[in-house]
Amino acid sequence: MNSISTKDEIKTLNDLCFQIPKSELHVHLEGTLDPEMIFKIAERNNAIENLPSNFKSLESIKKSYNYKNLEEFLEIYYLASKVLLKEEDFSEIVMNYFKKVLNHGVKYAEMFFDPQSHTRRGIKLETIIKGLLIGLKISEERYGIKGNLILCFLRDLSEEDAIKTFQNFLELKELKIVEDSLLEKIIGVGLDSSEIGNPPDKFKNVFKLAKEKGFKLCCHCHDEGSLENIRKSVEELNVDRIDHGIDIYLDENLLNKCVDKRIPYTFCPLSTKKVQRTPDLKVYNLDGLLEKDLLVTVNSDDPAFF
């Protein structure tokens, strides 16, 4: 009898988890590319031949979604996003994501995108932005979920490259490539990708520029030594939000400062575990942080990969 009641309890808990209304604040659109979608888009673009050997079939793509650390994960992640070539491909990732999370109770999603990972492959920024915003418009109407976008800079590239990307984006805004209300859906800038050796202060000028232009600022602080990166993001970049930031429990003073400034943290437990940042999530003491009044949310990061 015990086992039956436990199963029932799990089923009820599972149903409850699905039904609770949710805000997703930390999800990378490129990280929602599941193997089925990669294969479908590659086929549509007649690009299967251009895929690397471990991406030639659906089965081999599935097998390659396996990594020991952040660097290994990023390698597969960038490989996967190479299938995105046309406006409709970018629209489709938003629509596919909204379709999936409709049944997970998501009511609002703030989604990152990495323009430089596509522009450096020769894709025009206009194609990326237009595709994503049109996809977002269709998705909001179709699924009744609200969404906004955050333009992320790749921290392993130079600040000069980030500034160029941001200025290109501002020019496209001026040109009104889509209606104003849609362009306003890009509400902030972020910093992601390879963290070690690429601290937040490397991007001081582009973040200052974005703040002046009215954008919200956030920064990933996740890898080894991220506590110092949290400090720099808060004190030097004046960010509005820390993404991940799980090491904040190590510094009481900095933690209190974030509580006072109401700086939220977007934790992503599953990705933290999968890139083996920690064997045991309990060390981060989520309950304790909430008790101290730190604003912590739980998010999915790159759901197709984790």
Ligand SMILES: [Zn+2]
């Ligand atoms: Zn992330």
